[in-house]
Amino acid sequence: xxxxVFGVDIGGTTAxxxxxxxxxxxxxxxxxxxxxxxxxxxxxSDVAESVKAKIAEKNIASEDIIGIGLGxxxxxxxxxxxxxxxxxxxxxxxxxxxLESLTGxxxxxxxxxxxxxxxxxxxxGGQGHQNMLLVTLGTGVGGGIINEGKxxxxxxxxxxxxxxxxxxxxxxxxxxxGNNGCFEQYASATGAVRVSRRILAETTEDSVLRGxxxxxxxxxxxxxxxxKVAVKCAExxxxxxxxxxxxxxxxxxxxxxxxxxGVSKAGEMLFDLLMPSFKKYVFSGCSTxxxxxxxxxxDAGVFGAARMLLY
Amino acid sequence: xxxxVFGVDIGGTTAxxxxxxxxxxxxxxxxxxxxxxxxxxxxxSDVAESVKAKIAEKNIASEDIIGIGLGxxxxxxxxxxxxxxxxxxxxxxxxxxxLESLTGxxxxxxxxxxxxxxxxxxxxGGQGHQNMLLVTLGTGVGGGIINEGKxxxxxxxxxxxxxxxxxxxxxxxxxxxGNNGCFEQYASATGAVRVSRRILAETTEDSVLRGxxxxxxxxxxxxxxxxKVAVKCAExxxxxxxxxxxxxxxxxxxxxxxxxxGVSKAGEMLFDLLMPSFKKYVFSGCSTxxxxxxxxxxDAGVFGAARMLLY
Numbered sequence: 001x002x003x004x005v006f007g008v009d010i011g012g013t014t015a016x017x018x019x020x021x022x023x024x025x026x027x028x029x030x031x032x033x034x035x036x037x038x039x040x041x042x043x044x045s046d047v048a049e050s051v052k053a054k055i056a057e058k059n060i061a062s063e064d065i066i067g068i069g070l071g072x073x074x075x076x077x078x079x080x081x082x083x084x085x086x087x088x089x090x091x092x093x094x095x096x097x098x099l100e101s102l103t104g105x106x107x108x109x110x111x112x113x114x115x116x117x118x119x120x121x122x123x124x125g126g127q128g129h130q131n132m133l134l135v136t137l138g139t140g141v142g143g144g145i146i147n148e149g150k151x152x153x154x155x156x157x158x159x160x161x162x163x164x165x166x167x168x169x170x171x172x173x174x175x176x177x178g179n180n181g182c183f184e185q186y187a188s189a190t191g192a193v194r195v196s197r198r199i200l201a202e203t204t205e206d207s208v209l210r211g212x213x214x215x216x217x218x219x220x221x222x223x224x225x226x227x228k229v230a231v232k233c234a235e236x237x238x239x240x241x242x243x244x245x246x247x248x249x250x251x252x253x254x255x256x257x258x259x260x261x262g263v264s265k266a267g268e269m270l271f272d273l274l275m276p277s278f279k280k281y282v283f284s285g286c287s288t289x290x291x292x293x294x295x296x297x298x299d300a301g302v303f304g305a306a307r308m309l310l311y
Numbered sequence: 312x313x314x315x316v317f318g319v320d321i322g323g324t325t326a327x328x329x330x331x332x333x334x335x336x337x338x339x340x341x342x343x344x345x346x347x348x349x350x351x352x353x354x355x356s357d358v359a360e361s362v363k364a365k366i367a368e369k370n371i372a373s374e375d376i377i378g379i380g381l382g383x384x385x386x387x388x389x390x391x392x393x394x395x396x397x398x399x400x401x402x403x404x405x406x407x408x409x410l411e412s413l414t415g416x417x418x419x420x421x422x423x424x425x426x427x428x429x430x431x432x433x434x435x436g437g438q439g440h441q442n443m444l445l446v447t448l449g450t451g452v453g454g455g456i457i458n459e460g461k462x463x464x465x466x467x468x469x470x471x472x473x474x475x476x477x478x479x480x481x482x483x484x485x486x487x488x489g490n491n492g493c494f495e496q497y498a499s500a501t502g503a504v505r506v507s508r509r510i511l512a513e514t515t516e517d518s519v520l521r522g523x524x525x526x527x528x529x530x531x532x533x534x535x536x537x538x539k540v541a542v543k544c545a546e547x548x549x550x551x552x553x554x555x556x557x558x559x560x561x562x563x564x565x566x567x568x569x570x571x572x573g574v575s576k577a578g579e580m581l582f583d584l585l586m587p588s589f590k591k592y593v594f595s596g597c598s599t600x601x602x603x604x605x606x607x608x609x610d611a612g613v614f615g616a617a618r619m620l621l622y
Contacts, residue, residue: 131466154564155442158596166592250476251562253465281477285469
């Protein structure tokens with residue numbers, strides 16, 4: 001009989017829970033609602049109940065459960081302390097101790113972006129590589145660094161927060177973090193729209209984007225169809241994306257760079273767009289990194305959370 | 312009877328060798344010349360002979376030797392392969408296998424900047440901290456990242472090469488690495504002089520630096536004495552230094568940032584100079600990092616090399 005491990009990825013709306021074998025095979029994957037009332041005080045007990053119910057349903061012996069891994073939308077330090085998870089209503093909660101006491105199982109926890117990176121390294125786009133950088137291009141830019149097969153957590157759980165690398169001087173608009181000129185102000189889906197609006201404002205050239213309330217996807221779709229302004233927008237987006245990745249790669253020298261998040265649906269085209277500036281700005285010793293697309297989508301967090309128990 | 316470990320730091324002129332106890336106490340530290348003739352083919356055998364002679368002299372039993380750690384002026388990957396060490400004449404040499412076969416002892420090897428970082432974390436300015444960034448300000452800017460007490464080597468041994476973070480756009484002069492606008496073009500000792508020359512050229516204001524063939528140290532000395540132009544130069548230097556450190560810190564979230572190298576002789580003044588731009592550009596989650604000066608000077612490499620055998 002093999003052993004089992006649970007992976008839990010807590011989001012603002014639902015918590016995804018996975019029951020996996022220790023080899024990383026998915027036995028079952030389900031979701032429960034994230035109850036945010038009373039500062040999210042029911043979230044971990046709901047997770048605990050759901051895990052216990054699944055163990056009973058599947059009739060698994062306690063000694064065959066290796067533990068529970070937890071991905072949280074906030075920084076989690078090495079001791080399991082989550083200082084803040086705004087989307088859940090949490091402030092200063094030791095999520096490891098809490099869930100251990102609720103379940104009696106061993107618990108490990110990490111920031112959701114870092115945990116997703118680990119999932120992609122274990123079973124997704126980074127499989128087979130011990131040193132990986134995940135770049136998640138969504139509403140913001142998330143990141144995760146896998147060093148020798150493990151999450152680089154950092155001192156306060158903010159390791160791999162590459163979305164807030166300072167990239168551009170003289171940016172008049174502030175990033176959500178309070179700084180100006182962060183990588184995510186240009187390379188997120190929102191950033192792509194912002195960059196594109198600026199390019200549209202600089203020219204009177206005709207474009208399907210003009211006068212529309214367009215999204216990031218529209219820019220890439222129009223560029224694929226040959227809309228000249230959209231091509232410029234996509235190239236500028238790629239310029240920023242490649243530059244930010246080059247800087248992060250110069251610091252940690254990844255073997256492979258995996259790109260995920262909503263924007264990654266643009267596919268291999270992204271690599272062509274980012275490569276010129278990546279090559280221009282990366283240190284030569286780090287320039288051989290491979291690029292790949294993320295493979296696990298929204299399941300990455302569940303896999304990565306489980307993986308933390310297995311190393 | 313305790314056990315012993317050797318740490319070897321190979322430089323272009325001499326190799327420093329240390330015999331240490333496993334607790335990190337220095338038993339003896341000496342140097343041998345680095346013979347670079349014939350593509351440096353004698354360097355490792357010279358080290359092996361010197362180590363064996365010391366073991367005989369001290370009458371230490373082979374089973375009490377834990378091994379030999381090696382710091383090399385070039386990138387070394389996880390398998391011990393040094394792809395190139397220009398200053399030694401080496402190209403593609405597996406230094407671990409070579410020195411193991413020459414001595415019969417276990418060998419570990421790393422890039423000298425990374426190994427020095429480990430030394431500072433173990434017994435120097437970063438002692439007591441598991442996550443550390445070393446910034447070495449010399450002719451160039453070297454760096455090393457210690458993650459959970461171990462060197463972050465990266466895919467090809469270029470982890471922590473923060474001197475080549477892209478920092479400034481539109482830099483007309485090329486860095487030694489071939490790129491333009493690298494951190495070390497501004498924050499190295501050479502960079503400080505370059506930045507200062509530009510400031511002097513922009514003004515006609517009187518300064519003790521004007522018309523002189525000054526060095527980095529002269530800039531800080533003049534600034535300490537209140538020379539107004541030198542103060543501007545030092546502040547600009549601090550601006551670049553803080554910005555580069557902020558970017559690296561946003562990526563890896565160190566607990567402590569240790570500053571070493573020749574420029575660090577300017578002392579605590581450096582922290583005052585870099586802090587405004589560090590605070591401005593670092594991600595808030597990484598802003599609580601402490602700063603300290605390196606303590607081990609040229610011995611850091613010997614300590615760090617030895618330390619690799621002990622984890």
